[in-house]
Amino acid sequence: MVAAPALEGQADNGSAVKAQGTLTRADERMIDDLQRGAFDYFLRHTHVHSGLVADTSRPDAPASIAVVGFALSAYPVAVERGWIAREDAVGRCLDALRFFAGSDQSGAADATGWRGFYFHFLDGDTGRRAWSSELSSIDTALLVVGMLTAAAYFDAATPSEDELRRLANLLYDRVNWNWSEHDDDAVALGWKPECGFLNYGWQGYNEAIVLYALGLGSDTHRLTTASFETWTETYQWENLYGIDFLYAGPLFVHQFSHAWIDFRGIRDSFMREKGCDYFENSRRATEVQRQYAIRNPRGFGGYGQDGWGLTASDGPSVEPKTVAGRRQAFYGYAARGVPWGPDDGTLNNACVAASLVFAPEIALPALRRLVVEAGATGGNALYASGVNVTAGGDTPWISEGVFGLDQGLTVLMIENFRTGLPWRLTRSIPCLRAGLRRAGFTGGWLQP
Structure with missing residues (x-):
């Protein structure tokens, strides 16, 4: 078992490497360039007036409500780092909040949402449902936490920032979280006007803690505490490569809620029983990914000590080929994970960057390698959703x-x-x- 580190009194960035002074100037520049380049996505792919952000940079891609939530959370970072003027950032946030406040909430097949939730994908120009997508509980949560994050940062007593905060609170209060808890306390993944609730809810550990925290914190349409307990009863504690941790195969599961919630030193009943917390659990999950890549049981190219990172990502849709004596298929977009797959040799760079906060001692060397390799391909690989050496033949x-x-x-x-x-x-x-307290979290920064 990997022992948990001391949790009290950690620096805000949680970085052992930085605290020890081993983050070089070249590392600082690399990280700054990577972060700034990632933020530029929102400047390039946000629809004027609606504030909706494209799911991908591909032509005619619909907007994703979850991506809007990330954008709203990224604007405060950009203001602090001088990448965008405060007034511009506030205007961009207001564009999005005004759109959602005035959107069609009828639940019709071509509406924007219903009961305060929103369809996963929206037409970037009209704001109406795209791709027959579901009314998504988790993607709505990621959107709403972005709204609340922006409201927490833009706290000036000005008409525009006052409006931003008012709209964020209005939109949060409008979400009928309790309605989504439709079947034996389980929160539904989604709903469609054509067929009602999807036939499955949250099972096993996943990215949904931020959803439960928001739903349990509501003063208008609150989830029951039983909903969180019902979910955590499906958790799966494993020992892989000598590491005890709460299992989930793809790395994004161990990262998404952590983008907003600092889990260092706060524990629910499950983690108290295990003597762990969700931050430490993500550190262990990161090491599990690395150990899997070192072992590379399926013989893929590019895997190794500094070549890891399986998560939900784009991947090749090409003909199967022979790999290590077997016929290997390739899966396109898939939630890849370790050690039980799916795995077709596709790695994702963003989940490596997101691992810096948990395990900088292994994420930094991997990022350095990625930067060098991306330079050899003209830089395209650094921000790509997936890179697959095995499927590429002569080039990845x-x-x-x-x-x-x-x-x-x-x-x-x-x-x-x-x-x-x-x-x-x-x-x-x-x-x-x-919401975290109602879910049973105690300790750390949640103490009175």
Whole structure:
């Protein structure tokens, strides 16, 4: 078992490497360039007036409500770093909040949402449902936490910032979280006007803690505490490569909620029983990924000590080929994970950058390698959703375009590594604090 580190009194960025002074100037420049390049996605792919942000940079891609949530959370980082003027950032946030406040909430097949939730994908020009997508509980949560993060940062007594905060609170209060808890206390993944609730809810550990925290913190349409307990009863504690941890295969599961919530030193009943917390658990999950890549049981190219990172990502859709004596298929977009897959040799760079805050001693060498390798391909691989050496033949297969979720996660998690700004902002949001307490979290910054 890997022992948990001391949790009390840690620096805001949680970085052992930085505290020890081993982050070189070249590392600082590399991280700054990577973070700034990721933020530029939002400047290039946000629809004028609506504030909706494209899911990917590919032509005609719809907007993703989750990507909007990441954008709203990234604007405070950009203001602090001087990448964008405060007034411009406020205007961009207001564009999005005004759009959602005035959007069609009828639940019709071509509406924007219903009961305060929103369809996962929206037409970037009209704001109406795209791709027959579901009314998504988790993507709505990622959007709403972005709204609240922006409201926590833009706290000036000006008409525009007053309006931003008012709209963020209005939109949060409008979400009927309790309605989504439709079947034996389980929160539904989604709903469609054509068929109602999807036939499955949250099972096993995943990215949904931020959803439960928001839903349990609501004063208008609160989730029951039983909903959180029902979910955690499906958790799976494993020992892999000698490491005890709460299992989830893809790395994004161990990262998304952490973009906003500082889990260092706060524990729910499950983690108290295990003598762990979710931050430490993500550190262990990162090491599990690295150990899997070192062992490389399926013989893929590019895997190794500094070549790891399986998560939900784009991947090649090419003909199967022979790899290590077997016929290997390739899966396109998939939630890849370790050690039980799916795995087709596709790695994602954003999840490596997001691991800096948990395990800088292994993430930094991997990032240095990625930067060098990306330079050899003209830089396209650095921000790509997926890179697959095995499928590419003479040159690596690289995903076309970039994905907004990857870029948002990169901006926020690097900032948590560098300064802890997103964590400080969300620690000040009353409903998140209340929701975490109702979920049974105690200790650390949640103490009175």
